[in-house]
Amino acid sequence: MTCFQLIFSPTGGTERVAKALTETWPEVQTIDLSAQNFTAPAIPFSADDLVLIAMPAFEAMAPQPALDRLALLQGNGARCALAAVYGNRAVDNTLAQMEDYARNAGFQPIATVSAVAAHSLLPEFAAGRPDDADCQQLAVFGKQILEKFTSGSDTCPPIPGEHNCKEKRAGLIPTVNANCISCGLCAQECPVGAISYDNFTVTDPSKCITCMRCVSRCPVHARSVDAAIVAQVTDFLRARCSDRKENELLL
Structure with a gap:
């Protein structure tokens, strides 16, 4: 048995959730799906392996680059848990998309987790999450997933959301x-290579997924999105994201 975590985490929230979920798993190997020059590792996954696949929810969906990179892997029947991380609004169709791509890549979902982390665009929503209480709860979730795996079960809970959704971008x-x-840190860190190495002020809109990594990593706070649009989005989310949402495990 080998344990893996496949993580797409531009601003760190999904990574923190994944770390908490796998706290009780033995010798977890990490595959960073958000690396700019991602190439599929030559790892022979097998039915004896347990895999956590963790992605954020962007615009009600999983980031397409994360799904595309997952599709490059060969699960070979490895059982997996799917973790969708959202900014205190809703998971929407993220888990359904992840299920489709995981199954097509040869992974067998046996559990899903919906977890809350600070909103990547507006971190005032779900600020500080996952917090200590979240991490304790997620560690319990992870232990329950491990127990289901070691029992030999390969059943999959009903996974919410619409399948075969079309990619949307916030713009x-x-x-x-x-x-x-x-x-040049922004260009180096961009998961999709959207920022020009020749001119760091130029971002390719056909590649940018508004993951906010460049904004969060800039050491001098030189990058931001339009303040007027942020204000509009803030008003929209305030009515939907102010109440604390709770993490959820489906086994």
Whole structure:
């Protein structure tokens, strides 16, 4: 038995959720699906392996680059848990998409987790999450998933959401202000290579998925999205994200 966690986590929230979920799993190997130059590792997954697949929910869906990278792997019957991480609004269709791609790649889902982390665009929503209480609960979830795996069960709970959804993009492209020191960190860290290495102020809108990694990683706060649009989105989310949502496990 080998344990793996496959993580797409541009701003770190999904990674923290995954770490809590796998706290009780033995010798977990990590595969970073958000690496800019991701290539499928030559790992012979097998039916004896337990895999956590963790992705954020963007615009009611899983990020297409994360799904595309998952599709490059060969699960070979490895059982998996699917974790969708959202900014305190809703998971929507994320888990259904993840199930489709996981099954097509040869993984067998046996559990799902819906978990809350700070909103990537507006971190005032679900600020500080996953917090200590979340991490304790997620560790219990992870232990329950491990127990189901060791029991030999391969049943899958009903997974909510619509399948075969079309990709949507927020269209909020971060721009650069005068604070930029041309360090190039944004271009190096962008999961999809949307930022030009020749001119760090240029972002390719056909590639950008508004994951906010460049904004969160910039050491001088030189990148941001349009303030007027942020204000509109904030008003929209305030009525939907203010009450604390709870994490959920389906076995």
